[in-house]
Amino acid sequence: PLCEFSGACSGCGETPYVKLITQLFGDREIVANATGCSSIYSGSVPSTPYTKDENGRGPAWANSLFEDFCEFGLGMNIANEKMRERLDAAMRGVLDCPVCSEEIKALATNWLDEKNDAAKSREIADKLVPLMEACGCDACKKVLELKHFLVKRSQWIIGGDGASYDIGFGGLDHVIASGKDVNILVLDTEVYSNTGGQASKATPIGAIAKFAAAGKRIRKKDLGLIATTYGYVYVAQIAMGADQAQTLKAIREAEAYDGPSLIIAYAPCINHGIKAGMGKAQQEEANAVACGYWQLWRYNPAAELEGKNPFTLDSKEPNWDAFEDFLKGEVRYASVMKQYPAEAQELFQAAKANAKWRYNNYRRLAQQQWGVDPEVETLENK
Ligand SMILES: Cc1ncc(C[n+]2csc(CCOP(=O)(O)OP(=O)(O)O)c2C)c(N)n1
Known part of the structure; x- marks a missing residue:
C-alpha cells in the first residue's frame, strides 16, 4: 500500500x-x-x-x-489532458527528427497508439526515457520536459x-x-x-x-x-x-x-x-x-x-x-x-x-x- x-x-x-x-x-x-x-x-x-x-x-x-x-479534481484532469496534448505534439516531432534513432521512433509511434493504456504507457516510457536522455536532440528534449505525463x-x-x-x-x-x-x-x-x-x-x-x-x-x-x-x-x-x-x-x-x-x-x-x-x-x-x-x-x-x-x-x-x-x-x-x-x-x-x-x-x-x-x-x- x-x-x-x-x-x-x-x-x-x-x-x-x-x-x-x-x-x-x-x-x-x-x-x-x-x-x-x-x-x-x-x-x-x-x-x-x-x-x-x-x-x-x-x-x-x-x-x-x-x-x-x-x-x-476535474481541473486536475483537464490540466493533465492539456499537458498530454502537448506531449503528443512533441512526440510527433520525434517521428520527423533527422537525429533520432529508428528505435526511438518506433517507441514514439508505439506510445502515440497506446498512451491511454496504463500498463503499456508505463512500459514504453521506461524504455523511451533513457534512450531519449542518451540521444539528447532538441526533439527528445521537448518530450523529456513533459516526461511526467508519459504514463496514463x-x-x-x-x-x-x-x-x-x-x-x-x-x-x-x-x-x-x-x-x-x-x-x-x-x-x-x-x-x-x-x-x-x-x-x-x-x-x-x-x-x-x-x-x-x-x-x-x-x-x-x-x-x-x-x-x-x-x-x-x-x-x-x-x-x-x-x-x-x-x-x-x-x-x-x-x-x-x-x-x-x-x-x-x-x-x-x-x-x-x-x-x-x-x-x-x-x-x-x-x-x-x-x-x-x-x-x-x-x-x-x-x-x-x-x-x-x-x-x-x-x-x-x-x-x-x-x-x-x-x-x-x-x-x-x-x-x-x-x-x-x-x-x-x-x-x-x-x-x-x-x-x-x-x-x-x-x-x-x-x-x-x-x-x-x-x-x-x-x-x-x-
Ligand atoms: C463550506 C464548508 N462548510 C463546512 C465546513 C466544515 N466541515 C469540514 S469537514 C466537514 C464534515 C465532512 O463530512 P463528510 O463530507 O461526510 O466527510 P467525513 O468527515 O464523514 O469523511 C464539515 C462540515 C467546511 N470545511 N466547509
Whole structure:
C-alpha cells in the first residue's frame, strides 16, 4: 500500500478503501480530496500516510474545499489532458527528427497508439526515457520536459457523504455530466463524521445524528441511482467487509471505464456507536449487507454497448429478519429506543421498509429485459 499509517480512528471504515486504491493504482494516482475525515487523516501536515514505492512513485494528493472537491479534481484532469496534448505534439516531432534513432521512433509511434493504456504507457516510457536522455536532440528534449505525463494517470476524487450528497453535490453532478475520465469515491459514513456526526442526505430514516436528535424522519437519498440516469456514468455501491471481490471488481471497472465513475462505499464510523466495537467494522459491513441495510450493485455503461443490461445486483436476497437486530447493534439507532420508545418502532419499520423499497428497485433494474435497439446503439454512450 502507498497509504500507510493514517491518524484515523482505529477501525475506521474509510481508510481500507483509500488504501486499496493506492495498492491498485498508487504509482500513477492523483487525488483531489474533499475536506472531511479523509483530508485530515491524509494530510495532517507535516506528516502524511501517503508514501512512495521503491522507484519513488506514489500518489499525488491535494485537499480542496468541502464544497468544490469534484470540480477541483476535474481541473486536475483537464490540466493533465492539456499537458498530454502537448506531449503528443512533441512526440510527433520525434517521428520527423533527422537525429533520432529508428528505435526511438518506433517507441514514439508505439506510445502515440497506446498512451491511454496504463500498463503499456508505463512500459514504453521506461524504455523511451533513457534512450531519449542518451540521444539528447532538441526533439527528445521537448518530450523529456513533459516526461511526467508519459504514463496514463488515474484521477481520483475522494469525499465523504456530506460533501457528495449535500454540499458538493452540484459540483459532483457537473463533473459526472462532463463525461471526463475521473473516478469519484464517496466514503459513506451516513453522517458528517469529521465535525461530530451531523445528519446528511445519506443518513437513513430512524438514525440519530446531530440535527436529527430524535431520529431522522426522512429516507436516505439514492445518490448512485441518480447518477445512473446519465447512462454514461459508471456507478457502484460497495462494502468491502461484505464482499471483497465485488469491491475489487467495482474499483477496477470504474478505473478502466473511459468516462466518469462514481463509487459509493459503505464506511462504518466511530459516530455510529457500533456495540461490537470498531474492531468489528468489517464484520459490521457484512452484517449490513446480509440484512438488507446496504446493497451491493454495479451499473456499467460499457456492458450496454455489448447489448447487456448495464445494471448488476451483487447482493443476495437479504435476511430481512436480521434487520432490526442490526439496528439495535448501533447506538445511533438503539438510543432512539431508549429516548423515544413511542416512535422507535415506527422509525425502525420505516427504515426497513425503505431498505426493502431500495432493494426491490435494484432487483427490478437487474431483471429488466435488455435488447439492442440499433438507433440507440449509435449513441455510443454519449
Ligand atoms: C463550506 C464548508 N462548510 C463546512 C465546513 C466544515 N466541515 C469540514 S469537514 C466537514 C464534515 C465532512 O463530512 P463528510 O463530507 O461526510 O466527510 P467525513 O468527515 O464523514 O469523511 C464539515 C462540515 C467546511 N470545511 N466547509
